[in-house]
Amino acid sequence: MIADRSLRIAIGLFALLVCASLVGPWLRPFDAWHTDWAQLQIAPGITHGHWLGSDAIGRDVFVRTLLAGRVSLLLGFGAGGVALLFGLAYGALAGTLGGAAERWMMRALDVVSALPFLLIVVLLLTLFGRSSVLLVLAVGAYACIDLARMLRAEAARLRVLPFVQAARALGAGPWWLLTRHIGPNLLGFALVYLSLAVPQAILVESFLSFLGLGLDEPSVSLGGLLAEGVQELEDAPWVLLAPATFLSLLLVAFTLLGDALRARLMVRSA
């Protein structure tokens, strides 16, 4: 019952944020780069048309926040998808194979995760330019390490269950076990983890953008807006507060969604 309620709240909040970021910008006559010279750094209000105020060069904070939210969501889901694809394949394979193969695959993962992630991302972004594809791949690769670890453990748990052992006794090889039994049974688990990985990816991307390592202008994500907001914090706090609130709500929605999904999909013993 409790899970039901929090699932409804989470879905409601999440849908609200997604709809706002998709539809919201069209509600206002401004685009993200429109400069309103008459209204620089104006405080939030209804009458002058800038509902959440404007920034130092007169751009509408409402529109920019929602557009940046759209970008962050896209990057987050993109990175989450990348993480799911590789993490599921790698973790499930290691967990299904077991034995020495599993040990070596996990040690390799340990080595990768010991590398300084931020340094590598900075290097990549400097070498190949700040493209969104590269950003999605880098953040996805980062999230995929944890996902692979967790799915490996879950796959190893499934591997010793009677129905998998029975399939082995019937003559099934690793590929059959992976594709028919272990992989499909991991999906629910992976989905729950995705609800953790996507906000993590959004957060990591925001962090990179905040440091100025994110997307190139004119594209802007929530992290980029936060960086701009900090510059104007003393004169116009709303420039920071709007994207910060949006990001917080987004993370809360994901957390609730993850909890509710976990309660629903991962009931192990009834």
Add this chain to the structure above:
Amino acid sequence: MNAPLLSVRALRVGYHRGADVLHGVDFDLGRGECLAVLGESGSGKSTIARALIGLLPKGARVDGDLHFDAAPLDGARIAAYRGRDIAMVFQDAAASLHPLRRIGVQLDEALRRAGRTDAVATALREVGLDAAPALAARYPHELSGGQRQRVMIALALASSPRLLIADEVTSALDPLAAAGVLDLLDRLRRERGLSLLFISHDLHAVRRVADRVLLLRAGRVDAVADTARFFAAPPSAAAAALLAAARRSEPPSAVPGDALLHVQDLAADYAQSPALRDVSFELPRGAALGVVGASGSGKSTLARVLLALQRGRARELRIAGADPFVLRAAARKAWRRKVQIVFQDPGNALDPRFRVADSLREPLRLHGLGDAAAQHAKVRDLLAAVRLDATLANRRPHELSGGQKQRVAIARALALDPEVLVCDEAVSALDLSVQAEILDLLRDLQHTRGLTLVFISHDLDAVRALCDRVLVLEHGRVVEQGETRAVFAQPQHAHTRALLAACASA
């Protein structure tokens, strides 16, 4: 005798939208008396216990007239009594103990909370555990199942309760450990005048400790009788059926033939420590071999090695005509058609995402046998062979009962027409009457299909009923083997005698 310690009248319990679980249960429990509550799973046994200590899930409707020590027992008073005058021990001791704290610390805390100054050592000694500090310094996972259950009892006793509710406390233990716990409960009852509500589906255990037996059936009291009378002259049809299910017929005699299983000096490891050593036996085609032993004796490792699910080293190994460990991949896959297994846990026996028909078609698909139509025909045959209705083919595992799941698991094992069927505790997790049906089915399959059975179990009654040969394992070694009748009538080895004594109170 004066007023009973516990009196329960018209106890009804229901969960929010669902139907009632208990439909008006009446019983009394005297001071120092042991009342056993028998019944199959789902009959409401545990609900009674939970109602008495106020641990029903939120939203449960409880109605009835409860008296403890002549005072009415309502919500507030239940909470006051819980863990003081009324204590409870659960089936799963491993889950009830804090995994990260030494048992001495947990026990000390319980004693202090109860305002007692006794040493932990005294409390441990009282439940028959070694009072040396070394034991108190252990963590729960370092104890055996029986030891953990004893610690749970010591925790429950810390508050000097007058009523102890024991919910399936021996079900998860092997017969030796279970017998020890039963003796302990019996002793505590005599020494402390403790009243005991003993909830169980194990007839042996009930017979051993209870003064009276209450048989619960679908949330109603089916019969109440003194233990001796209950077993001698069952007071109701359901009681008679229960006893009949426990009293199984004699095993079939062996069919003479060539040795289908030939194992000489087999050794295997489990988690890097030796689990099997010098195991040798032969089994003729069509015979049934029972493998018995306490938990940890290597029974399941033997099953896994016979199925080549785990590596084993043997001087000579011939299972259904081949040594699986020297076969190449393709030959081994072909060999697997001859040797099949049914595991213990019906809950995980089938892939939760597969319909019954998918599970049964899986072996046929794996070996590329027949087209879709032929496979569906085979599924119908298999369901009929395990006496299941063909309409179950479209169900998913969670829509089946434990017994039905186990039948499907057996049907899946039979799909490739194997010569050897290994059953690893295949009936242990099932209700008694369902156990009897499955054993009957196995016996029937053995005859009609000429199956050779390896039946691994800690239930000696089942082994006696099904197997013509028996092999006794202790610490991974064979301590005795021979014809079932001879071994059970005149056990040669001390361990066999201990196992038999633990199981036989009949």
